[in-house]
Amino acid sequence: MTDAVNEAADPQIPVCSAKGCRNPAVWVLAWNNPKIHTPERRKTWLACQEHREHLSKFLGVRGFLKDVVTLREWEQTATER
Template sequence: MNLPFPDSSPADPQCSAKGCRADAEWVLAWNNPKLHTPERRKTWLACEEHREHLSQFLGVRGFLKDVVLLAEWESGEADG
């Protein structure tokens, strides 16, 4: 029996905060210097409500490198 595959188109980006399903507005670029090369950037997405909390979480650990509007990140304007 052939089952249909779910739609493979990407969903709207959602906030990375636990339990939050709000649309993402911000990209928090970070890296863990113990694990990643200096130029490597991992990303979390954040809604307006959770941007500061997630930024502080990464910041106190020394991981946060940049906070950029999602639209700028996607358009490549964030490339310093």
Template sequence: MEPDLCSARGCREPAVWQLLWNNPKLHTPERRKIWLACPEHRESLELFLGARGFLKDTVPHE
């Protein structure tokens, strides 16, 4: 079975984090979308989502 990969454009590294987010203009408050992140891209993806007010939580990817 192939590992889940990071959501960063062009990244082929295994994901170790889940970035839970939602766009309040499109989603109900309880809905969570998930981007996956490798250690290298975690911060940049969090900053991208956070700047838009979308990031809700970051948790380990099992």
């Protein structure tokens, strides 16, 4: 088993939202569906380095993707609110 998989087994470590992926998350993809969410509402998907582009494209094609930031940046911003 790789270290990344071992680390992701820890419930305190956020993991990638890609189906079947258990790698630690590095990125936050902030999105919303304008048909059902208010403009300021942000839902999030987490992504490892490997799945960032794929998940971003999935959301982007649908017009849902609003922002992509590192998990560290997202957490810092959250503590400042």
